[in-house]
Amino acid sequence: MKKTFNLILFVFALSVAAMAQxxxxxxxxxxxxxxxxxxxxxxxxxxxxxxxxxxxxxxxxxxxxxxxxxxxxxxxxxxxxxxxxxxxxxxxxxxxxxxxxxxxxxxxxxxxxxxxxxxxxxxxxxxxxxxxxxxxxxxxxxxxxxxxxxxxxxxxxxxxxxxxxxxxxxxxxxxxxxxxxxxxxxxxxxxxxxxxxxxxxxxxxxxxxxxxxxxxxxxxxxxxxxSEFDITKVNKLPRVEIILSYSNATSLFVDAAVKAGAKGIVTAGVGNGNMTTVMQNSLAKYVKEGKIAVVRSSRIMTGPTAQWDEVNDDKLGFSASWYNNPYRSRVLLMLALTKTTDYKEIQRMFAEY
Missing domain, CATH: 3.40.50.1170 (L-asparaginase, N-terminal domain)
Known part of the structure; x- marks a missing residue:
């Protein structure tokens, strides 16, 4: 009787193990x-x-x-x-x-x-x-x-x-x-x-x-x-800041971000990624000097920040985020900057990801 009981327990344990596998x-x-x-x-x-x-x-x-x-x-x-x-x-x-x-x-x-x-x-x-x-x-x-x-x-x-x-x-x-x-x-x-x-x-x-x-x-x-991004050997990500656009926005936060060591800036722009002329000129200056990469996004929840609209991105050296909001744009720009600082390459990435 005891042998039979032990055999039943053994079979049950095997069944449980097989189910787990x-x-x-x-x-x-x-x-x-x-x-x-x-x-x-x-x-x-x-x-x-x-x-x-x-x-x-x-x-x-x-x-x-x-x-x-x-x-x-x-x-x-x-x-x-x-x-x-x-x-x-x-x-x-x-x-x-x-x-x-x-x-x-x-x-x-x-x-x-x-x-x-x-x-x-x-x-x-x-x-x-x-x-x-x-x-x-x-x-x-x-x-x-x-x-x-x-x-x-x-x-x-x-x-x-x-x-x-x-x-x-x-x-x-x-x-x-x-x-x-x-x-x-x-x-x-x-x-x-x-x-x-x-x-x-x-x-x-x-x-x-x-x-x-x-x-x-x-x-x-x-x-x-x-995806082309690989973090196997990445131990630190480039610093990227998000700067909000609004009426009467100045270059204050742009200047502060660059001074603090930001390698990229994402703008949470008004409408289709627009910003004040003062803010835009400040960003363009730093891009021309090779200090930062800039991606235009929008504070609006839906719709694209289009590459070909009111802002001449090619002239300014900016990239447009398309359907990526400012927060996802920051993530993508950080990873993009581990590979390139060329705004055209960054623009390709924002079109594909």
């Missing part, structure tokens, strides 16, 4: 943010919260259902509010993602991230990840202690996307509020809503329905394995 392996890399935050109460209106207060293991324990989808392994990269995200963490995260995705047994990556700068991190990774395996960023607008916290559902949906074969080759994605959004056009549109993220120009990549991704479009720009 057939499930895909997903790494969840945690960086902090509201999704890892805790509050003083359950009511959003009167609850203060601290971002990045809990660890990746605590996050995973809140969503045990993801273990039905994959063999999940958690790793804490940093634990910060995303307002404090920086180049050092980007490089660390990008290199770690590439390292993990080179492993044959790793199916995909999910990254938990605060929403404040999620669009910038997603776009950075979209340009430097060297794999067509799924990379999915996920966050939440409510801390883990709030009523109807959105984090657990978002994490589940993110893992569901990361394990799906049809997610391969889609570039870096953000999954929140049942939407699948591409890093190529990602924008945070509302300070409080759980549906804050949108792809306002191109439309979402798809939706998550019934725990499965349904895709409705492909990414429209170069990304991941088709």
């Amino acid at each position: 057939t499930k895909p392996t997903i790494y969840i890399l945690a960086t902090g943010g509201t999704i890892a935050g805790t509050g003083t109460g359950s009511n959003d209106a009167d609850s203060e919260y601290k971002a990045g207060a809990i660890t990746v293991n605590a996050l995973l324990e809140a969503v045990p259902e993801i273990n039905d989808l994959a063999n999940v392994k958690g790793e804490q990269v940093v634990n910060i509010g995303s307002q404090d995200m920086n180049d050092e963490v980007w490089l660390k995260l990008g290199k770690r993602v590439n390292e993990l995705l080179r492993q044959n047994d790793v199916t995909g990556i999910v990254i938990t991230h605060g929403t404040d700068t999620q669009e910038e991190t997603a776009y950075f990774l979209n340009l430097v990840v060297k794999s067509d395996k799924p990379v999915v960023l996920v966050g939440s607008m409510r801390p883990s202690t709030a009523i109807s916290a959105d984090g657990p559902r978002n994490i589940y949906n993110a893992v569901a996307c990361a394990v799906a074969p049809e997610s391969k080759g889609k570039g870096v994605m953000v999954v929140m509020d049942d939407k699948i959004l591409g890093a190529d056009d990602l924008t945070k549109t509302n300070t409080l809503s759980v549906g804050t993220f949108e792809n306002p120009n191109y439309g979402p990549l798809g939706i998550v329905y019934g725990g499965k991704p349904i895709y409705t479009r492909e990414p429209l720009k170069r990304h991941t394995i088709k």
Whole structure:
């Protein structure tokens, strides 16, 4: 009888091991943010919260259902509010993602991230990840202690996307509020809503329905394995500043940025990337002197900053961002400056990425 019982236990253990081997392996890399935050109460209106207060293991324990989808392994990269995200963490995260995705047994990556700068991190990774395996960023607008916290559902949906074969080759994605959004056009549109993220120009990549991704479009720009950017040997990114344009804007912030050592400036211009004549002349002077590269973008959420319109970019030595907003433009210009300072080459990159 005892031998029979031991045999049953042995067969059961083998079955469990076989099931584990057939499930895909997903790494969840945690960086902090509201999704890892805790509050003083359950009511959003009167609850203060601290971002990045809990660890990746605590996050995973809140969503045990993801273990039905994959063999999940958690790793804490940093634990910060995303307002404090920086180049050092980007490089660390990008290199770690590439390292993990080179492993044959790793199916995909999910990254938990605060929403404040999620669009910038997603776009950075979209340009430097060297794999067509799924990379999915996920966050939440409510801390883990709030009523109807959105984090657990978002994490589940993110893992569901990361394990799906049809997610391969889609570039870096953000999954929140049942939407699948591409890093190529990602924008945070509302300070409080759980549906804050949108792809306002191109439309979402798809939706998550019934725990499965349904895709409705492909990414429209170069990304991941088709990207020319490689951070393998990059330990520091060039400094690029964003300068807002507005009525009566002077050269004050332009002069300060150049003096502080900026190698590039992105303008968040009015309308179609326009700016005051004073500001434009100051930027053109520094470009001519070889001190900075300039990319014109717009503070308007939708529509392109066109290359051939009111501003003669070729005459001034500027580049136009097309559909990249100021924040994604900054990311792309930093990476562009690791390769070139030629405004025509930079313009090509902004047309392709």
